[in-house]
Amino acid sequence: MSDRIGVYVCECGPNIADKVDIKRILTEISDLNEPPEKIIIAKKHKLLCSKEGQDFLAGEIIENELTHLVIAACSPRDHDITFMNVCKRTDLNPYLYKLVNIREHCAWIIPDKDEATEKAIQYIRAGISRVTYQSPLTEKELDSIPDVLVIGAGIAGIEASLSLAGEKRKVYLVEKTSSIGGNVTRFEKILPHQGTNLDIIQEKIKTVQENENIKVFTETEVEKAIGFFGNFEITLKNIQDEEQKKEFKVGAIVVATGFNLFNPEKIPRYGYGKIEDIYTSMEIEESNSKTGKILLKSGKPPKSAALIHCVGREEKGYCSRVCCNYMFKIAQYLKEKTPAIKITEFYQDLCLPNKADQEFYVDTKNKGVDFICFKDIAVKQKDKDKFIEYTKMDGKKEKISAEMIILAPAIEPAVGSKDIAELLNISLDETGFFQEAHQKLNPIATSIDGVFIVGSAQNPKNIPDSMMDAQAVGGKILTQLIPGVKLVPEVIISEISDAFCTGCQTCLSVCSYGAIYFDEDRNISVVNEAICRGCGNCVASCPSGAAHAKHFTSLQIYQEVLEAIR
Amino acid sequence: MKEYKPKIVCFLCKWCTSAGADLAGTSRLKYPASILPIRVMCSSRIDPMFVVKAFLNGADGVFIGGCHPGDCHYHEGNYHTRRRFAMLTKVFDTLGLDSKRLKLSWISASEGTKFAKVSNEYTEKIKSYGENPSKWNVFL
Ligand SMILES: Cc1cc2nc3c(=O)[nH]c(=O)nc-3n(C[C@H](O)[C@H](O)[C@H](O)COP(=O)(O)OP(=O)(O)OC[C@H]3O[C@@H](n4cnc5c(N)ncnc54)[C@H](O)[C@@H]3O)c2cc1C
Ligand code: SF4
Ligand code: SF4
Ligand code: SF4
Ligand code: FES
Numbered sequence: 001m002s003d004r005i006g007v008y009v010c011e012c013g014p015n016i017a018d019k020v021d022i023k024r025i026l027t028e029i030s031d032l033n034e035p036p037e038k039i040i041i042a043k044k045h046k047l048l049c050s051k052e053g054q055d056f057l058a059g060e061i062i063e064n065e066l067t068h069l070v071i072a073a074c075s076p077r078d079h080d081i082t083f084m085n086v087c088k089r090t091d092l093n094p095y096l097y098k099l100v101n102i103r104e105h106c107a108w109i110i111p112d113k114d115e116a117t118e119k120a121i122q123y124i125r126a127g128i129s130r131v132t133y134q135s136p137l138t139e140k141e142l143d144s145i146p147d148v149l150v151i152g153a154g155i156a157g158i159e160a161s162l163s164l165a166g167e168k169r170k171v172y173l174v175e176k177t178s179s180i181g182g183n184v185t186r187f188e189k190i191l192p193h194q195g196t197n198l199d200i201i202q203e204k205i206k207t208v209q210e211n212e213n214i215k216v217f218t219e220t221e222v223e224k225a226i227g228f229f230g231n232f233e234i235t236l237k238n239i240q241d242e243e244q245k246k247e248f249k250v251g252a253i254v255v256a257t258g259f260n261l262f263n264p265e266k267i268p269r270y271g272y273g274k275i276e277d278i279y280t281s282m283e284i285e286e287s288n289s290k291t292g293k294i295l296l297k298s299g300k301p302p303k304s305a306a307l308i309h310c311v312g313r314e315e316k317g318y319c320s321r322v323c324c325n326y327m328f329k330i331a332q333y334l335k336e337k338t339p340a341i342k343i344t345e346f347y348q349d350l351c352l353p354n355k356a357d358q359e360f361y362v363d364t365k366n367k368g369v370d371f372i373c374f375k376d377i378a379v380k381q382k383d384k385d386k387f388i389e390y391t392k393m394d395g396k397k398e399k400i401s402a403e404m405i406i407l408a409p410a411i412e413p414a415v416g417s418k419d420i421a422e423l424l425n426i427s428l429d430e431t432g433f434f435q436e437a438h439q440k441l442n443p444i445a446t447s448i449d450g451v452f453i454v455g456s457a458q459n460p461k462n463i464p465d466s467m468m469d470a471q472a473v474g475g476k477i478l479t480q481l482i483p484g485v486k487l488v489p490e491v492i493i494s495e496i497s498d499a500f501c502t503g504c505q506t507c508l509s510v511c512s513y514g515a516i517y518f519d520e521d522r523n524i525s526v527v528n529e530a531i532c533r534g535c536g537n538c539v540a541s542c543p544s545g546a547a548h549a550k551h552f553t554s555l556q557i558y559q560e561v562l563e564a565i566r
Numbered sequence: 567m568k569e570y571k572p573k574i575v576c577f578l579c580k581w582c583t584s585a586g587a588d589l590a591g592t593s594r595l596k597y598p599a600s601i602l603p604i605r606v607m608c609s610s611r612i613d614p615m616f617v618v619k620a621f622l623n624g625a626d627g628v629f630i631g632g633c634h635p636g637d638c639h640y641h642e643g644n645y646h647t648r649r650r651f652a653m654l655t656k657v658f659d660t661l662g663l664d665s666k667r668l669k670l671s672w673i674s675a676s677e678g679t680k681f682a683k684v685s686n687e688y689t690e691k692i693k694s695y696g697e698n699p700s701k702w703n704v705f706l
Contacts, residue, residue, distance in 0.1 A: 104591025
């Protein structure tokens, strides 16, 4: 059968019409007619993207029985989808169409009309050449599972579960310890502007446990997770009894594994673990919440306390963001218990990111807490007394004594984050927290579709920010994974030809998505269609020409290039 | 005599540099007609053979444009591009092709001005080298 190629040049009002000679384009393009193999129909229209323009195109496709369509108009960013949809209204496969951008690439950048016209012709010729090498592609539909796996039952995981669970969506909430709630449940209070007592948190824990659409597994870990957005196969294992497994499928995975505190023993100058009455912030929170008391080892309340911020900040290379605020909270605990206590807070930098933080800081200061900004600091012991030796910002060295010392160690990614990353094929960043898809534009997504990160697993975060993440993920999943709605995976993807693949696995090593697996039996690599995003990296890396990028095949690109430079 | 107009093939990734080129147009910046953008999904799609082929078929220069390091839509695609480009430069020299005619540049979707600037400067540079001689002595 002969190729019947329709070429339609858009005037875009005066945008294109004034800058290139459309009449000349049509004449020269019509000259490429080579019946009977190649029939070219070249026409112009004043506004192709308008409703009228689209109807005109659809009519032309049908009437002229076009086998290929080339549109010379604007950027594919503007109207590629518009024209693909026009194709879909007819029998023409949308992948047998090509949009040539003669507006941004010719009309608008070249002042000389002849020159702009010549480039447009060259470009349209390249488009015609490419389009005849394009192949029809079909969009497939896949069943998707609406259920979600949430890993980690801290406040972030709990909030995510609550915002996701519903009549048509089950949530599997997996926690490795024996109880849910995470680090927050170890505190006596939360910050005053967050409501002070833990009622809201306790209420949420209760609601999760009572929700029949949320299945909570404690002392459990994820053993396996294989699949893609819409369809992951999950295996859980019980930590106490590894034989006890549970298998099910979910459509999306939320990682909410939270944080651990840095071990201050690793920095000997703080004296932690060697000198008596030096505690971490968490130890103080726990003691206060369990016994209602903060006491020295001798059983007496302290008469003086030094609170040291930023422990491990330099070593880790980031600020933990939540410590300043909770150290004010701890200072206030101590003041409430012993109003006469002398408290000094040592900090390197104050981090007060939220709107109520400044007020809380001033309030703490007003309650008689001293603040000292230090350059260097060390805890020393002489006989029974403990001293803080510090260098101030102006270089002056001073020292004070304190009966109790409380450290704010850096917030670290949860133990086991690396295993989770490997299991899910996502990455950790240089600090060891989970790597987000984009720090600013997409902080809750990961490089793998359908795998999300929330709360302090991504970055040190306070409770409200962790909850906000969880709600955002809830929104994302609710809109992307609708019960009963099928998923349409990317059509422009890569494929590997069994006949040419030598099994060298170069392609496997370049794919950022883990979309290629090695088939041991056949000794070849295979692209998982549901995961591949179609970047084409594997194709460029393959030494034997076995990998192909659909819609961006080497042949299609060559044809376009050769015609463009002819 | 007609002024020598070089032919410069530009492989641009869809997400950044191609969008940057669009912005150059929308901002009505001017750059030479010699610049011939070819859109690919990611700069990492560019097989070094595309470049060699373009040269042997008469391109006077090849310019590869991708997202800034760290910004590739596919995460690490452009790191691979960078490595392949380094290798390509070496291969060019061993084959007796002129690696000075190759260019790699990171241009984001918001850098229309940078796209126009790079296009202008690069075209000038290629003009100063004159026509690509290798298309006359194909030896591959
Ligand atoms: C001393 C201290 C006081 C603080 N006070 C406040 C405050 O007053 N106000 C405030 O806003 N913030 C405060 N914070 C910060 C607060 O703790 C965090 O914002 C909050 O805990 C983050 O919740 P999360 O769910 O992200 O993480 P986490 O609370 O760490 O919860 C993570 C959960 O995941 C589980 N888990 C980890 N790995 C796995 C795995 N592989 N499989 C299964 N489960 C796993 C953990 O066991 C844990 O239950 C304080 C922090 C500290 C250290
Ligand atoms: S299709 Fe593009 S070029 Fe044509 S009128 Fe619409 S915006 Fe302008
Ligand atoms: S790089 Fe090519 S030959 Fe090697 S495994 Fe991948 S597809 Fe097969
Ligand atoms: S095209 Fe990109 S995403 Fe798809 S398999 Fe190849 S490298 Fe991976
Ligand atoms: S998408 Fe732009 S370089 Fe990869």
